[in-house]
Amino acid sequence: MSAYLTGLIVILCLNIIIAYSVFLPAAAGQLNLGAAGFMIIGAYMDAYLNSADDGLGLPMLLSVPAAALFTALIGFLVSFPILRTRGVYMILATFAFAEIVAGIVLNMEVVGGASGFPVSSHAELEDLLPVTIGVVLFGFYLISTRFGLAMRSIHDDESVAILFGVNARHIQVGAFTIGAFLGGLAGALYGHQFDYIEVQNWGILFSIFVLLYVLIGGTQTPWGPLIGALFFTFVPELLRAVGDATGWELIGELRFAVFGAIIVGMMVLRPEGIMTRTFLELLFRKVPQRSPQNPPNNMEGV
Amino acid sequence: MSAVLTLSSVTKSFGGLAVIDDVSFDIEQGSRSALIGPNGAGKTTIFNLLSGIYEVNGGQMILDGVDITDIPSRDRINFGMSRSFQNIRLMPHLSTVENVMLGQHHLATSFKDIFYPIGFRPKNKWAEQARAALSDAGLDTYSGQVVSELPYGVQKRIEVVRALMSDPKLLLLDEPAAGLNAAETSELQTLLEKVSASGTTLLVVEHDMNFVRNLCQHVVVLNFGRKIFEGTTDEVGKDPQVLEAYLGGDASDVA
Amino acid sequence: MLIAQQIINGLMLGSVYVMVAVAFTLTIGMLNFLNFTIPALFMVAAMITWATTAAGFHWLVGSSLGMAVAIIASLIIERFTYRYMKAKYGDATEHALPLVSSLGFLIIFEHVVIMIWGTDPMSFNSPFAHAQFSIAGLIFGIPQLISLALSVALVFALSLLLKKTRLGRALRSIAEKPDTATLMGVDVGRIVPVVFMMTGFLCALAGILFTINYKNVSPYIGDHVATNAIAGMVIGGLGNIWGAIAGGLIIGMVEVLSIHFWGAEIIKVPVWGLMLLILVFRPTGLFGHTRIGKGKF
Numbered sequence: 133m134s135a136y137l138t139g140l141i142v143i144l145c146l147n148i149i150i151a152y153s154v155f156l157p158a159a160a161g162q163l164n165l166g167a168a169g170f171m172i173i174g175a176y177m178d179a180y181l182n183s184a185d186d187g188l189g190l191p192m193l194l195s196v197p198a199a200a201l202f203t204a205l206i207g208f209l210v211s212f213p214i215l216r217t218r219g220v221y222m223i224l225a226t227f228a229f230a231e232i233v234a235g236i237v238l239n240m241e242v243v244g245g246a247s248g249f250p251v252s253s254h255a256e257l258e259d260l261l262p263v264t265i266g267v268v269l270f271g272f273y274l275i276s277t278r279f280g281l282a283m284r285s286i287h288d289d290e291s292v293a294i295l296f297g298v299n300a301r302h303i304q305v306g307a308f309t310i311g312a313f314l315g316g317l318a319g320a321l322y323g324h325q326f327d328y329i330e331v332q333n334w335g336i337l338f339s340i341f342v343l344l345y346v347l348i349g350g351t352q353t354p355w356g357p358l359i360g361a362l363f364f365t366f367v368p369e370l371l372r373a374v375g376d377a378t379g380w381e382l383i384g385e386l387r388f389a390v391f392g393a394i395i396v397g398m399m400v401l402r403p404e405g406i407m408t409r410t411f412l413e414l415l416f417r418k419v420p421q422r423s424p425q426n427p428p429n430n431m432e433g434v
Numbered sequence: 435m436s437a438v439l440t441l442s443s444v445t446k447s448f449g450g451l452a453v454i455d456d457v458s459f460d461i462e463q464g465s466r467s468a469l470i471g472p473n474g475a476g477k478t479t480i481f482n483l484l485s486g487i488y489e490v491n492g493g494q495m496i497l498d499g500v501d502i503t504d505i506p507s508r509d510r511i512n513f514g515m516s517r518s519f520q521n522i523r524l525m526p527h528l529s530t531v532e533n534v535m536l537g538q539h540h541l542a543t544s545f546k547d548i549f550y551p552i553g554f555r556p557k558n559k560w561a562e563q564a565r566a567a568l569s570d571a572g573l574d575t576y577s578g579q580v581v582s583e584l585p586y587g588v589q590k591r592i593e594v595v596r597a598l599m600s601d602p603k604l605l606l607l608d609e610p611a612a613g614l615n616a617a618e619t620s621e622l623q624t625l626l627e628k629v630s631a632s633g634t635t636l637l638v639v640e641h642d643m644n645f646v647r648n649l650c651q652h653v654v655v656l657n658f659g660r661k662i663f664e665g666t667t668d669e670v671g672k673d674p675q676v677l678e679a680y681l682g683g684d685a686s687d688v689a
Numbered sequence: 690m691l692i693a694q695q696i697i698n699g700l701m702l703g704s705v706y707v708m709v710a711v712a713f714t715l716t717i718g719m720l721n722f723l724n725f726t727i728p729a730l731f732m733v734a735a736m737i738t739w740a741t742t743a744a745g746f747h748w749l750v751g752s753s754l755g756m757a758v759a760i761i762a763s764l765i766i767e768r769f770t771y772r773y774m775k776a777k778y779g780d781a782t783e784h785a786l787p788l789v790s791s792l793g794f795l796i797i798f799e800h801v802v803i804m805i806w807g808t809d810p811m812s813f814n815s816p817f818a819h820a821q822f823s824i825a826g827l828i829f830g831i832p833q834l835i836s837l838a839l840s841v842a843l844v845f846a847l848s849l850l851l852k853k854t855r856l857g858r859a860l861r862s863i864a865e866k867p868d869t870a871t872l873m874g875v876d877v878g879r880i881v882p883v884v885f886m887m888t889g890f891l892c893a894l895a896g897i898l899f900t901i902n903y904k905n906v907s908p909y910i911g912d913h914v915a916t917n918a919i920a921g922m923v924i925g926g927l928g929n930i931w932g933a934i935a936g937g938l939i940i941g942m943v944e945v946l947s948i949h950f951w952g953a954e955i956i957k958v959p960v961w962g963l964m965l966l967i968l969v970f971r972p973t974g975l976f977g978h979t980r981i982g983k984g985k986f
Contacts, residue, residue, distance in 0.1 A: 213969040220723050221968050223788075224923060228965040231916075235957025246954060276553030278535075278542050278560075281528070285536050288525035295485055296600070297511045297540030336912060340725070340792055347789050352527045388800040395793030396769050403786045409527045409580045 138257055142325050144365040145257075145264040146318050151345040151357035152271045153314035158343075158351045159275065160283035160307040161290065162215065166226030167342035168334035169233040170315025171322065174203045175329045176243050178320030179251045186242065192253045192324060200317040207312020211305045230339055234331050248330035255324035263321065267314060268358055274310070275354040283307055287351065348398055350405020359406050367391055437496075438463045438604050438635045439484075439515075444493035446476075446483055453479050455659040456493070461604065461652075466626075466636045468646045468667075471656035472679055477639040478520055480656070481606050485517050486510050498603055511540045516597040517606035520639075522589045526582035530573065530592055533581055534564040537599025564599065571595050571625050587618030591625055598629060605629065607638045611645045623649060655679070694827055695949050696942060701833035701902070703941020704840040708895035709918035710925070710933035711844055712888045718928025719863055719884050725791040726766050727892055727918075728911030729798035734759040734896035736802050739813045739906045748816055752897040756890070763889030766794050767882050802908045810907035813900050836898040841934065843894070847887070848930050856883065917944065920964045926974025935975060 150171060154164050178199035180187040190198070210229055217225045243249045274280050282303045285293035294300050323329045341364065349360025368387045375384025383390065398406070437460040446454040454476045461467050469477050482488045484495060486507025495503050497513050505513070516537070524533050535552065538560055542548060552560050568574045571591055576584055581592060590610060597605055610626070611619050619642070626649060630636055640646050646653065646667065653670045655663035657679040663670060670676055709731060716724040734755035741751030770787040820831040851857035859880050899914065900906055921940040925932020940960065947956040967974055 216969055220717060221972050223723060225965055225968040228961040231957050231961040238954050273551055276551040278548050278552055281532055281535060284528060285525050288527055289523055292523045294508045296536050297508055299508060336916060344789060344792055385804050389797045392793045392796030396790050399786050399790045410583060413580055
């Protein structure tokens, strides 16, 4: 595999993990514009635990899960104040959270402050790939449980879900905390891929892009973040390739602008994201079974 | 017979304006009752007080021997009451069977129940119970479909099935027949009669007096937040106060 | 004395934030829409002002061109974010769609500008570089003073417009209840573009004044100014114009004073910490309205 392709797949894997991190609260109706915050906490905690010179020198196998758990703990603690907010306020509150995290880490000399922090151990794509697949499977699993059903019910109609006994607060805190865990995981893995971390990598634009992965992919099904991350990772590269192939350099240079136009167009054509429930049904429905004599144990689309 | 629901002197006001004023009535165990009245009489408000969407300003609500007045709305389903809504409030992005499984939510209490992949493994008791209930209601063909795409009448019946999944002693139905055509109304009535036959008490808010006469024996009439009549379906059309209340609107509704 | 000078500088900087914060607060208050094209409009106006002037034209030509482009761009944005969604999905505020589309536009504008002029910061040759005077040892830059006066006067005019005119009443009725507004004979389709024109105008003016005062432009200036303006808006309370003024000026002063006392790097923590506390415990800010921005996304 060429180095270019390997690099691209590494980025894809990290994008997929962080997309699931934002997807889980979004599937429960909470928009999170603070993906950068979780990413920073996970990356720095892991780098510190892993570093032999400045930190504890733990092996990756311990430092990565520990960093993700630490991020989950922070996520759990901040979820209580943040989930008090709604709508625009929630978007702004999560954004504020990410900025505070960036500001604090920027001033922590123990992890290098503004000049960044080196990561001791290096991991290969072969290590990243199984984790990514695991995260995707976990996303599908979680959505298929009653917990996931409760999340999606809150997304659709919170007050009715509550009347049916759903503890909306617990479910939302749970989704946000698991999302934080995945965000921390993505951050920790990022460090081991690129060997150096800097807070400046994770600004507002990063959080915006991750939220876009999820909203463009669709929040109704666990396919959404996967498709969103694929779309966002490959379409700009594809545009560049098209620019190179046709010799029409403008496409390559303007690929992000074209990409922005695609986003605007997507919202016109598929406002609920690429993958919706009805689209999924269209893709996977067997031969239409309309006769009332159908055995009741038909299992499609459950 | 004992009462499954007792309201005593329930009062609710919004901004100083009393919408429910000292309303008391009993609903007998296993009965089919209707709550009727002109527009703005406070029928849906009573339902919202019962399900805990609003808090009462005074009075008491007793459900099957338990005072639910101060119990938070999320927990009330545990005491044997569930409801449908005036405008369909199904989860539009969930399939029929998933909507119905939401009705079981409060019965799933253990960690294993919450984290069992009910969507992946179709042979589990929750999904099978939900499909059996849909099949009883004649809705099994729709079980895998996303509800937002289904006909209105079907959605109305799915709402009833969802409410039934919690195994309620008292089922509150807010205008179940509104917007249905004649065929759909009779399908709904068949379903409700089946439900009633199994011992569930029905309390219906409804405008369609034919539907009420066919289904219910006991009627409570509200007007401007006060109870003006309580009695059998046959008596209600003869009561002068009820006629008076409806005269402003359409007297033939009740007569 | 140094502190007094810093406070003056903070107010001057804050006056730029005020205009952008008012643009944010208008779209949130009236349309329940967090408009992320605002940083792009600000930046485009600033870049065009710089580029035209650098090409040898009078700065007034450059800034007029920047203003025109920003207003036209804002109207195009209205077409694809708010109006389209409204027509197709009823109350567009029920969806995250306008937000996503506006992020799409933000990406488009930034990258078109980067393609044309690159990412490096450019310096603007201000015609008023030395236009300043001092009173009792305090230095007042004349263009900065003018921009402070202008922003306060503009916002004052805007609030008069909202209170007194027919247009203002129509706008406020949309803010209260879009459906009822339509019933009352307000042509929502014609009024909403006015909000976007105001947004374009305010952002462009802020961008032009920022360019003239701080003599530096880059494709990323919009992000910095807009995030501070958002913080100012939150402090003042979403949907409240006077809140946006107070909040914008407060943020300007906090920024300048924190840099003075603690350096530039720590500033994020107090500003965003304060903002988070306000969002959680007093979401109405100093003057805001409880109802605004709570809608589902």
